[in-house]
Amino acid sequence: MRIVVCDDEPLARERLVRIVKETGHEVVAQAKTGIEAIAAVKSQQPDIILLDIHMPEMDGVQCAQELAKLQHPPALIFVTAYDQYAIAALKANAIGYLLKPANKDELLEALKKATNLNAAQLNEIRKLESPTSRPGREHIAARTHRGVELIKLKDIYYFTADQKYVKVRHKDGIVLIDDTLKELEQEFEDKLFRVHRNAIINVKYLDFLETLDAGQYQLHFKGIDETLAVSRRHLPGLREKIQNI
Template identity: 30%
Template structure:
């Protein structure tokens, strides 16, 4: 079995040990090295050529974002997974083509999702076959498993403990967390615009300035406007504009 080689980068030894322990529970993962700074991460990446770098953001001197930029310039650039205690960098992180963004303290189930995504990406790269996202989104509801074409979804939002999926012709409800759908729909044109909303970018028709740096979003064929948090505006415009 081909293993996924990993370099851990974090200035806190305890955090590296915690993540290392959880990753080593997965047979497919091979920890090839550790680094406590961005500068050391670059040197070890050149030496070890890991498939993936798990990268902290808040580090002295060269922070995680700066390190990610430098890593992406390498001839054999590794995949990047940001592993941090700060959720507010998530939008910026994906602008650096990060494959995932996980938060401390690390959760086993969340890490499993990351490893699954790494397997999909690296298997695709190795076989030189382009990864094709599944054609249907499986949604577990009280009535069973419903299969939905992602192109038929306008947006998804979280209401109390229920995720609601608003389609072009029907609506669905499920207890599956919104963050799970964010991961599963990343290879389609979906984007989080608010902590409680994810939209299909293909159906966006207008972005309207609101107040305090926030915006409202208009979707084709939908009367209600959706709120865009100011924290997501810059990244959203980058995804929408040519």
């Protein structure tokens, strides 16, 4: 998990950083005020933030309220010397509330809870976007180091099978998802087209078909230089599709 640690006390912050690293997670940024924490979250897109409450300029509760306004806020764990802020922490949707000095076991349990919560959130998004509950979804949900990302279908060039996952090539890069090519093809039959047993494409980016040596074919896309192999089985349908564009 990618974690931001925010505490205005250097020793307390260093202690949290050390424990986080000992548990095998990554500290992507440190901050000593709520304002710095918000900037770190926006730039690093962490999965979790460990947040003190009593800090100068902007306290932890105010910081949490601002973070909640982000499109993909990190999971929030308060680490503080004051137990009277537990109710405020709950109102800020914190998933953990640890009293200083937090020990390794307590922090590890809180991080485990955050991991499970992120997985549960992803499942809920998929349920909401499933064909049965919400026909015609316009996004694909993918879990990345930034958390759950929603990628617009109209920005996706193609999907290819990649071992246990499906690789999604979109305008801003590549992500992996758990959906199968068959599920995607059935759900988006009016937008996607299979060109190979391991590949389906977004029809709107279909450009032209190139004939290679030995009777092989490859597909070119509008907007990118990449190509995909086309199988003989799907060649007739693809030719018809190109003629109808």
